[in-house]
Amino acid sequence: MTATDTTDTTLRTVTLNVNGQTIHQQVEPRTLLAYALRDAGLKGTHVGCDTSSCGCCVVLLDGDTPAKSCTMFAVQAEGHQITTVEGLGGPGNLHPLQQAFWDQHGLQCGYCTPGMLMTAKAMLEHNPDPTDQEVREFLSGNLCRCTGYNNIVKAVQQAARVMRDEAQAQALAGMVPGTDPSTGTAGGGAQ
Numbered sequence: 001m002t003a004t005d006t007t008d009t010t011l012r013t014v015t016l017n018v019n020g021q022t023i024h025q026q027v028e029p030r031t032l033l034a035y036a037l038r039d040a041g042l043k044g045t046h047v048g049c050d051t052s053s054c055g056c057c058v059v060l061l062d063g064d065t066p067a068k069s070c071t072m073f074a075v076q077a078e079g080h081q082i083t084t085v086e087g088l089g090g091p092g093n094l095h096p097l098q099q100a101f102w103d104q105h106g107l108q109c110g111y112c113t114p115g116m117l118m119t120a121k122a123m124l125e126h127n128p129d130p131t132d133q134e135v136r137e138f139l140s141g142n143l144c145r146c147t148g149y150n151n152i153v154k155a156v157q158q159a160a161r162v163m164r165d166e167a168q169a170q171a172l173a174g175m176v177p178g179t180d181p182s183t184g185t186a187g188g189g190a191q
């Protein structure tokens with residue numbers, strides 16, 4: 001029997017690193033990562049098709065690689081750093097992408113949104129200043145059945161601008177002696 005034998009229903013424990021936390025989860029060898037995450041309470045990872053078509057289930061592997069978690073077995077994810085939408089941000093601490101989807105009405109039912117956010121996050125890691133066409137191409141594996149894509153593109157572009165501005169402010173702060181690059185404020189000892 002192999003690790004991916006679909007007739008093997010023996011439960012085993014996988015150790016997953018998700019959003020910086022270690023999770024031990026009982027899974028069958030055939031359990032898909034999407035279901036292991038959801039069974040662990042991370043319901044932000046949605047399953048829309050189970051056939052690698054919709055992109056609702058995208059998570060990040062090792063920070064910047066988008067992966068459809070319905071195409072991976074949970075056992076294959078061991079040893080990787082997994083980021084789900086819960087690790088992106090939350091109420092009171094929204095990631096610029098989450099804020100931008102809110103501002104630009106980039107969602108209606110929201111079912112596709114976690115996958116859109118995670119895919120867009122990966123794109124902006126590699127291409128912080130994309131054209132609209134590049135956004136559309138990178139998100140072409142993510143389907144939305146209700147919003148339409150124009151507002152999603154606008155949202156990604158808003159987030160890209162915010163993230164570029166933040167990166168520039170951090171870089172400038174790092175060039176000013178006595179400035180804390182993490183906050184952009186004057187550093188120095190206790191007054």
Ligand code: FES
Pocket residue numbers: 046047048049050051052053054055056057058068069070071
């Ligand atoms: Fe994974 Fe649709 S559920 S691509």
Ligand code: FES
Pocket residue numbers: 106107108109110111112113143144145146147
């Ligand atoms: Fe409904 Fe995209 S917002 S599927």
